[in-house]
Amino acid sequence: MSSNQHFVVIGGGLGGAKIAEALRANDFDGRVTLLAAEEELPYERPPLSKQHLAGTQQLPDFTVDSAAWYRDHHVDLRLGTTATAFDPIAKTVTLPDGSTLDYDKLALATGSRARTLDIPGADAPNVYTLRTIADSNALLEILRTDRRLVIIGAGWIGLEVAAQARAKGVEVTVLESAELPLVAALGPEMGAFYADVHRTHGVDLRTNTAVDAIRTEDGEATGVRLRDGTVVPAQAVLVAVGAQPNIEAAAAAGLAVDGGVLVDAALRTSNPDVVAVGDIAEQDHPLLHRPIRIEHWATALNQPAVAARTMLGKTAVYDRLPYFFSDQYDVGMEYSGYVGRGDDVRVVVRGDVDEREFVAFWLDAENRVRAGMNVNVWDVTDRIKQLIGSGESVDPDRLANTNIPL
Structure with missing residues (x-):
């Protein structure tokens, strides 16, 4: 592609950084501008609630690329800068100072922001959310100094x-409003499993609980008041009630949006010169045959390679199955596949839930594997994905039998 082309990437997280990498890896020799809202170099977010809070990793450990990489690969990285708007007809991006950038191709990697609560006391200084390294640093300090934390959202x-x-x-x-933690993502069986894990480790987990307000004294949060009038004392409060995709600029620009920015199998939006990746991309998935939007690390990691090829006019299809992982206490898990809310599925367990070493499978009415979650069982992800990808029915009894190889 001609060296006088200018590609702009809005969003300086993992997805945006990986698009810049992929453009250069595909020998694009034109101009690349990467707009990053935070002042830090683009970094990965999973460690913010895992290794960074544990004190085993610092920001440089999960920074995507060094400053030297952007310089050496001639990527114009603008930290502390995001787009206030873009015009897909004029092909311009408006910056906070009112200036504009012309582009030939545009990539949206704007990610999500933490959802907040519209209740009294939610703006107290010791009420936190977790989305950025600054948030994680603040929480790390809280965990070092305060001894009573209330978390809203399981x-x-x-x-x-x-x-x-x-x-x-x-x-x-x-405090969780649903009947079980993670029930929307995993269903009641695995939600009950995680409830037991946390209660065993001393967490006061309260489900079917409605939060009415955050009680404050002298401006500081001192507790959370429930709908029934109960007050749960707190030295700090974390609001963890999900994420809101940053799609406002895309909607204002006239792109097709729903819960996210609608993209096709090549991650192309309703405008052929604009792609979208990561948390905001609601893709018509070519294998799952349904629109899905996945707010997980693997999506931001893997979609950019396809998006970059699409920007370059090359054939590309994003057909990876959704994947995510979580580490809690001595329970490590990986989840592959996809089950939507309201899908008619049942869970088949292979292994021992009580020993916390098993694989859970979600089967549809035709006994086809839709998703699998391996808990403290490793090196089976590829086999789980093969079962999902085959689209074939399985014998649930054989699937549950650990003496029969997957």
């Missing part, structure tokens, strides 16, 4: 932080 972030807090001896209460 999703992946809330439970991972709870595990790190308990490892440091912090008293933790987790």
